[in-house]
Amino acid sequence: MITCRTAKQCGQADFGWLQARYTFSFGHYFDPKLMGYASLRVLNQEVLAPGASFQPRTYPNVDILNLILQGEAEYRDSDGNTLRATTGDVLLLATQSGLSYSEQNISNVTPLTRMQLWLEACPERGNDRVQRLNLSSHPHSLLASPDGAQGSLQLRQEIWIHHLDLAAGEQQTLILNGERAYLQSIHGTAKVNGEQHSSQNLTCGDGAFICDEKHLTIQAETPLRALLIDL
Template identity: 60%
Template sequence: MIDRRTAQQCGKADYGWLQARYTFSFGHYFDPELLGYASLRVLNQEVFAPGGALQPRTYPKVDVLNLILQGAAEYRDSEGRYVQAQAGEAILLATQPGVSYSEHNLSQEHALTRMQLWLDACPQQENAPVQRLKLADCQRYRLIASPDGSDDSLQLRQQVWIHQVILQPGEDYSLPLNGSRAYLQSIHGSLTATTPSQQQAILSCGDGAFLRDEQRITLTATSPVRALMIDLPV
């Protein structure tokens, strides 16, 4: 099964200093049928105005993955840790109960655009509080995060694999899936996703798709495309 969710169907917010698109229920946007998908709880794309910041807040026990798409960000926690990241980098925060976290756009002149995922963390597992990964913008395929940190990926506290695929028009890439559920997200560009049973979904910039009970997915670019495949066995 493959079921498209367009960018227009997502929740939206405009606070002036922050513009956001929410795939699942978040903040003021609530849909009882969209509280997450398997262990994926949040998938947001947000644009911070110059100098914009999210003030310190606590999280449930989740892994927070931030993909910096444009600009530069700084992350701080109440235990004194901080890290900065530029466009083309990924930051993984292994959040802890009782610890607060803030996020700042480092530029007073340019917007910060980033994609953020929350993934349920296994209660018994502890990883490094902060992990950082540089993503090559010319690399056709990259494993961004995985349960064991394989292939120099970020290590998650959950059985989840997050893949990035970058394709030019006419190129395709086939990915095996580990479990019964997955979520596909077009960061930019258009593509066709095809299952082994020849079901298809056509995604434009910002669109996503739910996958269920598929062992493999093939992505074919119709324009220059950057996409995430979030493999969610649990």
């Protein structure tokens, strides 16, 4: 099954200092049918105004993956650790019980645009509290995995996160490890085909729930950036 969820169907927020689109229930946006998908709890696309910040808060036991699309962010925790991430960085924070975390757009000119995922962590697993990598220019790269394969970030869960950066007309076929997956278009239009079901078309900001597919072929109809989250 491949089921499209368009950008217009997602939750929306515009607080002036923050503009956001929520795939699943988050903050003021609540849908009891969309509390997450398998171990993927949050998938937000957010823009913070210059100088804006999220105040310190605690989190459940999750790995938080931030993909910086534009701008520069500073992250702090209540232990006094500080880390900056800029355009093209992928940052993984393994939240810890008792710690609070904050985030700030440190530019007074440029908005901070990023995608944020919360991935439910297995309590029996451990990983580094902070990990980062810089996106490559390859058409396909593995961003995160359970064992840190191919230099990817290591997760506390059986999840594989792929990044696609395709020119118009290019395609990639990926093998799925889990029974479910979620495909998110960052920008661009694509045709998505599975072995068992007819194709779906995604455009900028759209996503797709994928179930019971072993292979997924993604063909870019325009220049495309996308995330495939293999659950």
